[in-house]
Amino acid sequence: MAKEEKLTHSEENYLKVIFQISGQSRDRVSTNALADKLCTKASSITDMLKKLADKKLIGYKKYNGCELTTKGESIAVEIIRKHRLWETFLVSKLSFGWDEVHDVAEQLEHIRSLKLIDKLDQFLDYPKFDPHGDPIPDKDGNITYRKSKIRLAESAVNTLVEVVSVDEDSQSLLKYLDEIGLKLGSGIKVFERIPFDGSLKIEIVGGQKMYLSEKVAENIGVRFIEKL
């Protein structure tokens, strides 16, 4: 049993965001990157990084960013597990839209209860993915990433791909995707990439032909299905 010093919501948030920014590759995370994502000033970040380093949750070297320790990572993953399970609950049981769950889940992810999350997981029948297509870590913190996932912005032209995830951070993006009828599982035919602005000429299978900006395409995860 490690010492179960409990963290504040704020500390938990920092760990979560460090995890998210560092990505699968576990890169070191810069102070400014955190300030951006957390909407605070760099000086506040520095303060907190010192505290987290004291608690052995991150490695931190002045002017050289930080990275999670094993302990810090396992806490971060736990928070992400909670976040994604709650999102799943909100969508599948309370019929929230996928664009409405993020803010509420940001609050719910900090509820402390040994029992609650496992019961919720069970109640939801052990879902593997959340409403945005992101994998839900299991009880032991294992995350099974979809190895074949790429960004729509990077997919080749003249291919058919399937939408497997969308970035959940922006409500307005999700609303827009809703409007154009793009969902998880949708097929997308990629016809052409416009050199000028990187936008894509596509067809949502069973739906409309249209152009998607590069920025939108960067926030959509797909897997390759076939050449056209």
Next chain:
Amino acid sequence: MAKEEKLTHSEENYLKVIFQISGQSRDRVSTNALADKLCTKASSITDMLKKLADKKLIGYKKYNGCELTTKGESIAVEIIRKHRLWETFLVSKLSFGWDEVHDVAEQLEHIRSLKLIDKLDQFLDYPKFDPHGDPIPDKDGNITYRKSKIRLAESAVNTLVEVVSVDEDSQSLLKYLDEIGLKLGSGIKVFERIPFDGSLKIEIVGGQKMYLSEKVAENIGVRFIEKL
């Protein structure tokens, strides 16, 4: 639309506890009573009462306790609504025991979402009472108290009564009631009140004959059924 200044968890807790202590009769609440219930020092209470008074959530006069304003009361009732709905969720959907829900609900009651609570209410099919038998305020803040409810400690001898509520504050009480097989809806035959310590000789209908201490009997709400 009133100004929707949002309150901290702490402020919400104060309002909730002021409501609970003042009871149906809306009595003024003393500083010490709050300190006891909130497990803080009286000086901390004074500080907070000043803040709440500034925000017009309570009436406060030095050395004379406080009482909720209309605005404060409606916020308190909202928190209680959330608390009781979450408890109901935990017990009826996640199969928590009635003795396990209080602490988690104390956290969940502070989740802020316009939509969440109404959706939850709907999901639970608009329950009228929580797992401890307390009434759940409706969307508009109306609470329908059971007018016929008395404390078991005060019920007459040689009567049959029905358990309609138990105080939820103490996990150990609830566990004990579980052990002796006492539930909401249980019938209790009250045979005798021992003058020495106020304990009661009872029979749980369909269960055992036994003695209940006065302290336990004070925490059980019942309604009269018939004379024996």
Next chain:
DNA sequence: CTATTTTTTTAGACAAGACTAAAATTTTGG
């Protein structure tokens, strides 16, 4: 390779919410 720009850290301040110790007020008991 130095000068400027960018990033990061330090120093000092503040608000929230708690605490302790001491002072003030109210209540109570003879």
Next chain:
DNA sequence: CCAAAATTTTAGTCTTGTCTAAAAAAATAG
């Protein structure tokens, strides 16, 4: 009615997490 006891408030301190402004280090450009 006055003295002791209980309650409540004030004053000053602490921690957490944020901020601004200024200093320090690193990165970049000519």
